[in-house]
Amino acid sequence: xxxxxxxxxxxxxxxxxxxxxxxxxxxxxxxxxxxxxxxxxxxxxxxxxxxxxxxxxxxxxxxxxxxxxxxxxxxxxxxxxxxxxxxxxxxxxxxxxxxxxxxxxxxxxxxxxxxxxxxxxxxxxxxxxxxxxxxxxxxxxxxxxxxxxxxxxxxxxxxxxxxxxxxxxxxxxxxxxxxxxxxxxxxxxxxxxxxxxxxxxxxxxxxxxxxxxxxxxxxxxxxxxxxxxxxxxxxxxxxxxxxxxxxxxxxxxxxxxxxxxx
Amino acid sequence: xxxxxxxxxxxxxxxxxxxxxxxxxxxxxxxxxxxxxxxxxxxxxxxxxxxxxxxxxxxxxxxxxxxxxxxxxxxxxxxxxxxxxxxxxxxxxxxxxxxxxxxxxxxxxxxxxxxxxxxxxxxxxxxxxxxxxxxxxxxxxxxxxxxxxxxxxxxxxxxxxxxxxxxxxxxxxxxxxxxxxxxxxxxxxxxxxxxxxxxxxxxxxxxxxxxxxxxxxxxxxxxxxxxxxxxxxxxxxxxxxxxxxxxxxxxxxxxxxxxxxxxxxxxxxxxxxxxxxxxxxxxxxxxxxxxxxxxxxxxxxxxxxxxxxxxxxxxxxxxxxxxxxxxxxxxxxxxxxxxxxxxxxxxxxxxxxxxxxxxxxxxxxxxxxxxxxxxxxxxxxxxxxxxxxxxxxxxxxxxxxxxx
Numbered sequence: 001x002x003x004x005x006x007x008x009x010x011x012x013x014x015x016x017x018x019x020x021x022x023x024x025x026x027x028x029x030x031x032x033x034x035x036x037x038x039x040x041x042x043x044x045x046x047x048x049x050x051x052x053x054x055x056x057x058x059x060x061x062x063x064x065x066x067x068x069x070x071x072x073x074x075x076x077x078x079x080x081x082x083x084x085x086x087x088x089x090x091x092x093x094x095x096x097x098x099x100x101x102x103x104x105x106x107x108x109x110x111x112x113x114x115x116x117x118x119x120x121x122x123x124x125x126x127x128x129x130x131x132x133x134x135x136x137x138x139x140x141x142x143x144x145x146x147x148x149x150x151x152x153x154x155x156x157x158x159x160x161x162x163x164x165x166x167x168x169x170x171x172x173x174x175x176x177x178x179x180x181x182x183x184x185x186x187x188x189x190x191x192x193x194x195x196x197x198x199x200x201x202x203x204x205x206x207x208x209x210x211x212x213x214x215x216x217x218x219x220x221x222x223x224x225x226x227x228x229x230x231x232x233x234x235x236x237x238x239x240x241x242x243x244x245x246x247x248x249x250x251x252x253x254x255x256x257x258x259x260x261x262x
Numbered sequence: 263x264x265x266x267x268x269x270x271x272x273x274x275x276x277x278x279x280x281x282x283x284x285x286x287x288x289x290x291x292x293x294x295x296x297x298x299x300x301x302x303x304x305x306x307x308x309x310x311x312x313x314x315x316x317x318x319x320x321x322x323x324x325x326x327x328x329x330x331x332x333x334x335x336x337x338x339x340x341x342x343x344x345x346x347x348x349x350x351x352x353x354x355x356x357x358x359x360x361x362x363x364x365x366x367x368x369x370x371x372x373x374x375x376x377x378x379x380x381x382x383x384x385x386x387x388x389x390x391x392x393x394x395x396x397x398x399x400x401x402x403x404x405x406x407x408x409x410x411x412x413x414x415x416x417x418x419x420x421x422x423x424x425x426x427x428x429x430x431x432x433x434x435x436x437x438x439x440x441x442x443x444x445x446x447x448x449x450x451x452x453x454x455x456x457x458x459x460x461x462x463x464x465x466x467x468x469x470x471x472x473x474x475x476x477x478x479x480x481x482x483x484x485x486x487x488x489x490x491x492x493x494x495x496x497x498x499x500x501x502x503x504x505x506x507x508x509x510x511x512x513x514x515x516x517x518x519x520x521x522x523x524x525x526x527x528x529x530x531x532x533x534x535x536x537x538x539x540x541x542x543x544x545x546x547x548x549x550x551x552x553x554x555x556x557x558x559x560x561x562x563x564x565x566x567x568x569x570x571x572x573x574x575x576x577x578x579x580x581x582x583x584x585x586x587x588x589x590x591x592x593x594x595x596x597x598x599x600x601x602x603x604x605x606x607x608x609x610x611x612x613x614x615x616x617x618x619x620x621x622x623x624x625x626x627x628x629x630x631x632x633x634x635x636x637x638x639x640x641x642x643x644x645x646x647x648x649x650x651x652x653x654x655x656x657x658x659x660x661x662x663x664x665x666x
Contacts, residue, residue, distance in 0.1 A: 156363035
């Protein structure tokens with residue numbers, strides 16, 4: 001991909017985040033320490049003179065990989081992030097769809113309410129999933145986090161929405177136009193730190209990162225970003241193939257997102 | 263550069279099917295998604311439907327219609343193509359417009375079947391596409407397999423579309439017609455043996471380049487101001503929407519009507535001497551700006567930026583305008599005092615009516631918009647960001663306007 005195209009994506013994301021900051025009372029961003037939300041923070045640093053001007057929330061169920069926690073601590077310190085760790089409970093009897101649907105979403109609801117955030121930056125991309133391809137750059141959620149996907153509001157050109165009723169919040173999606181390989185190209189170009197789990201170890205690497213229960217690695221020999229990009233150009237697998245399956249199946253993502261999942 | 267193509271046409275004429283088929287033909291979609299679409303088709307007791315690759319809402323698949331806009335990507339001979347699929351249903355025109363506003367080209371799909379043909383909804387889509395400034399149009403006459411691959415039917419449909427374009431006075435820079443069968447993937451990526459009479463290029467080839475920019479774009483530097491990045495230090499954020507903005511240059515600030523210079527300029531977080539169209543900037547002005555800056559515009563001398571409480575625009579109405587009317591331009595809402603219709607045009611027949619009081623729904627008018635506070639604007643064809651707006655009445659979206 002030409003540099004010109006990557007540049008256009010960067011400017012688009014910077015613009016969306018600046019607008020979100022101006023339109024909202026109190027913005028926060030979700031940070032999973034994955035490649036997408038970390039790239040989003042790098043873009044926020046570009047947009048706001050090297051300082052991320054809003055709190056970043058980690059919904060922590062306590063079972064992320066040790067490498068992920070170490071990466072969180074490192075980057076939070078070097079980028080001086082205002083990190084909020086929202087603990088979500090793991091109930092042994094609940095897994096997969098219900099786990100992400102109830103536990104994580106519940107924890108998010110609590111933290112949003114506690115701090116009074118009215119805008120939430122979420123680093124989803126259209127190419128990840130058919131349902132995410134239907135999202136707008138800005139999308140209102142009601143007080144129960146419901147997404148009225150059957151009647152989304154008009155969003156044209158660069159006219160973004162703000163929180164309409166003061167009760168719910170607005171989701172902001174600055175990376176909607178990006179593709180998986182774009183994220184890696186930008187990560188390389190800007191030398192953005194990454195979680196080491198993305199790189200091959202003993203013939204495996206993680207392509208998409210969730211918690212230890214629901215994520216499995218893919219066969220890969222890619223030991224650096226160039227090799228990851230090369231591998232992605234040839235793959236016929238879905239990016240989220242390593243995620244616990246019932247979450248990704250037909251309509252499940254639709255239901256999860258309608259309920260407020262990220 | 264990547265081409266963004268909005269896929270237009272009537273419901274059931276095969277938009278989602280055609281894109282799904284193209285994605286499969288070019289290998290742009292993973293085996294898993296094809297398999298998912300296959301399983302869904304089976305579980306609904308239907309033959310395989312490539313459209314399910316795009317229509318991913320449960321309601322969309324069960325009811326066999328696209329509800330909301332979606333995107334799909336493919337790479338052909340090194341060019342990136344992005345498809346914006348939109349609903350063809352009349353009631354979902356706001357979703358169609360949301361998708362179309364991001365496109366540079368349009369692919370119109372018209373069924374060759376006599377009972378379907380070039381419908382009112384196809385005409386409406388075409389009119390809106392032209393209004394939004396889309397330069398390149400590719401028309402795929404679909405379902406050729408259902409009409410015996412007849413070249414006569416293809417030619418008749420083509421003529422009907424050309425006549426419509428002439429009659430209502432819309433225009434595109436480039437127009438192409440191609441006969442296809444989306445379901446059988448004929449003339450999508452490979453020429454069809456059933457339509458040897460067609461000597462043109464296959465569809466994907468026609469879609470693979472982006473139409474060049476027209477020559478009348480603004481050359482002088484113009485940037486819209488988004489607000490203060492740091493109010494204490496007086497650092498202002500903006501975005502360059504035309505030409506080039508330079509440090510030290512004498513700039514006018516509108517609607518304040520004052521003159522200013524930039525002493526320190528940043529593109530993103532990097533210090534620069536100048537910034538180009540499309541770049542997000544931050545700057546320190548020579549003299550601190552004390553007024554509110556969000557929605558203001560800075561421009562080089564001779565940029566021809568206007569500021570007033572009245573502007574003339576071509577508008578398109580999707581639902582009644584009444585009650586509290588406002589417009590949203592360049593990300594900022596402005597209250598309207600009045601919308602005065604100068605002339606309406608029937609988008610089906612091209613018939614013009616002067617001094618109409620009411621604009622029929624799903625129709626267009628040339629109108630004067632009066633705002634409560636002064637607005638900074640430019641002609642849409644010169645600076646799109648400052649010449650296009652959404653119209654709201656009582657808080658709901660009811661139409662769009664383009665400054666003429």
